[in-house]
Structure formats: structure tokens, C-alpha cells
Amino acid sequence: RRYKFTCPLSLQQRRLMRTSSLRRSTFLTAATVISLCSPRVLAFGNAGAFVKSCFGRVSTRSKTQMAASLSPAEVTEAYTDLVSRLRRSSHLEGIGGLLGWDQQTMMPQGAEEARAKQQAALAAVIHEAKTDPAVGELLKKLKPHSSSLPPFDAANLRIASERFDQTSRMSS
Numbered sequence: 001r002r003y004k005f006t007c008p009l010s011l012q013q014r015r016l017m018r019t020s021s022l023r024r025s026t027f028l029t030a031a032t033v034i035s036l037c038s039p040r041v042l043a044f045g046n047a048g049a050f051v052k053s054c055f056g057r058v059s060t061r062s063k064t065q066m067a068a069s070l071s072p073a074e075v076t077e078a079y080t081d082l083v084s085r086l087r088r089s090s091h092l093e094g095i096g097g098l099l100g101w102d103q104q105t106m107m108p109q110g111a112e113e114a115r116a117k118q119q120a121a122l123a124a125v126i127h128e129a130k131t132d133p134a135v136g137e138l139l140k141k142l143k144p145h146s147s148s149l150p151p152f153d154a155a156n157l158r159i160a161s162e163r164f165d166q167t168s169r170m171s172s
Helices: 011-019 022-027 030-036 039-044 047-055 063-068 072-105 112-130 133-148 151-169
Strands: none
Touching (some): 072 151, 112 151, 133 151
8 A cells, every 4th residue: 555645844844944954964864854744654654755755855864974973062072172172282383483583683692502402392392282183073063053153262272273274284
């Protein structure tokens, strides 16, 4: 016996869901779709066909992509962690600037070799901080959520990602 799938949503609601950016993340999860179905569809129907009839296609998000979604609190926590790591490398660069300024203005004669070693050691620490794999993981984790961040934070994330990619390509 064949059952015709009927979508409990109006045509206007289906059109909205087809064009909505929330469609993939909210409306196309299997639990949501099945909860919208009538008992007849639940008992005898093909959920994929039902989803397709309601929304135009079945969700393409994998289980790992759905699991990778972060709650707003997790996004905030990850962004705060990223900012603290970026701030640390910025402070280290500031120390390098002070060493350079001191070298040009007040460094005593004969201290060039010691200062060069100090700057080399600091440059290595800065490079390690900038290319830390934890920073890369945070950037990768936050990238899909950049649209949910305030504009300043989203721009900060974009620039940090570009600089991380550029710095990671350089050898230490």
C-alpha cells in the first residue's frame, strides 16, 4: 500500500525554509522532520522522501558536522581563549620592539652579541606562539561561527586566520 506524503507545513512556510539560512542547521535535522510528520508517515513512510517533499532536498550535513556545532557559550569561550593567545603573542612582539628601541638608543657598546641572542630567542618564542596548533584548532572551530560573532570580532577572527595561515607557512 502506498501512502502519499503530505507536509504539515504551508506552501509559504516551505518556501521560507528553502531560502532560509537556518534550513540546514535547524529544519533539516531528522528529529525535527520526523516530529513534524503525521503518525501515518512515521509508521509507513520514508523519512528521506518526506524531507525532500517538504524542503526540496535531504540535509547534506554529516553527523560530524552536526556534532561540530558549538553553542553560543562555547563560541564565546573559544573566542576568549583565542584572544588571550593572540594577546600573549602581541605582548611578546611588544617586548621585541622595546629591545629594538633600546638597541638603537641606549644599548652600551659591546652588547650587540648578547642583544642579538636575546632577539633571536624572543623571535623563536613569538613564532611558536603564533603557530601554536591550539590556535589553529581554535580558528578552525570558530570559522563556521564567524557570522554569529559581532562584526569587530568576526573581522578579528578573519585577520587572525589569515595571519596564522601566513605564519604557519614560514619555517621556524
